[in-house]
Amino acid sequence: MPRRFLQRYMPKPDTIRRQRSLRFMAPLIADPGLWLLTRRSVANAFSVGLFCAMLPIPFQMVVAALGARLSRCNLALSIGLVWITNPLTMPVIFYFNYRVGSFLLETPVREAPSRISTRWIAEQMNDIMPALILGSLISAVVLAIVANIAIRLIWRWHVSHHWKRRRLKRRQRRARVESEFDD
Numbered sequence: 001m002p003r004r005f006l007q008r009y010m011p012k013p014d015t016i017r018r019q020r021s022l023r024f025m026a027p028l029i030a031d032p033g034l035w036l037l038t039r040r041s042v043a044n045a046f047s048v049g050l051f052c053a054m055l056p057i058p059f060q061m062v063v064a065a066l067g068a069r070l071s072r073c074n075l076a077l078s079i080g081l082v083w084i085t086n087p088l089t090m091p092v093i094f095y096f097n098y099r100v101g102s103f104l105l106e107t108p109v110r111e112a113p114s115r116i117s118t119r120w121i122a123e124q125m126n127d128i129m130p131a132l133i134l135g136s137l138i139s140a141v142v143l144a145i146v147a148n149i150a151i152r153l154i155w156r157w158h159v160s161h162h163w164k165r166r167r168l169k170r171r172q173r174r175a176r177v178e179s180e181f182d183d
Contacts, residue, residue, distance in 0.1 A: 033072050034068060034069065034072065034073075034074065034075040035074065035075065035076070036074065037074060039151075039152055039155040039156070040073075041072070041073045041074045042073075042074055042077060042151055042155065043073075043147075043148045043149075043151040043152045043155070044071050044072075044073035044074075044148065045068060045073040045074035045075075045077035045078045045081070046077065046081060046144075046147040046148060046151050047071075047073075047144040047145070047147055047148040048064055048067040048068050048071055048073055048078040048081075048144070049064050049068075049077060049078040049079065049080065049081025049082055049084075050081055050084065050140070050143045050144055050147050051067070051140045051141070051143070051144040052064040052067060052078075052081075052082050052140075053081060053082045053083075053084045053085045053093075053140075054085070054093065054097065054136050054137075054139045054140035054143060055136055055137075055140055056094055056097070056132055056133070056136050060082045060085070061079050061082050064078045064079050064081070064082045065078065065079055094132065094136070096135075096139070097132060097135035097136040097138075097139050098128060098131050098132045098135055099135065100134075100135035100138055100139055101130070101131030101132055101133065101134040101135025101136070101138070102131040102135070103135075104131075104134055104135065104138065105130065105131050105134060107130075107131055110124060110127065110128060
C-alpha cells in the first residue's frame with residue numbers, strides 16, 4: 001500500500017489535538033503508535049473499521065476508536081472506514097446482514113411492506129433482531145479477516161514490485177555506466 005498516498009489524506013495528530021471539540025481526547029490520541037502507517041497497523045485498522053461498520057449499533061466510530069486503541073492500529077483509518085455504513089448504504093448492508101442471519105437461523109425472511117414506517121420497524125424488531133445481529137456478526141468477522149489478509153497481500157505485492165523496479169533501474173544505470181567506460 002503506498003504510504004505516501006495514505007499520508008496525503010490522513011489527518012495529522014496535532015491538527016486533531018488543536019481542535020476544541022476533540023481536546024478531551026488528547027491523552028487518548030497522543031500515542032504515536034496510533035498514527036503509524038505500517039503493513040500491520042493498516043491491515044489491522046481495516047479489520048477494526050470494517051468490523052465496526054457491519055455492526056448495527058450506535059456510536060460505531062467510538063467503538064472503532066476503542067478497537068484501534070486496544071489493537072494499536074491506525075486510529076484515523078479505523079474511524080474513517082466505519083463510514084462505509086452511511087445513511088445511503090446502511091439499509092442495503094443491514095438488509096444483507098439480516099438475510100445472512102435468517103439463512104443461518106433458518107427463519108423465513110420478512111418482506112418489507114410497500115410503505116415502511118417507524119411503527120412497522122418497531123413492531124418487527126423483536127422478530128428481526130436475532131437474525132440481524134447474527135448476520136451482522138458473521139459478516140463483520142468475515143469482512144475483517146478478508147480485509148486484513150487482502151491489505152497484507154496488497155502491501156507485500158506493492159513493496160516487492162517497488163524493489164523489483166529499483167533493482168531494474170540500478171541494473172540499467174550500471175549498464176549505462178559500463179557502456180560509457182567502454183567507449
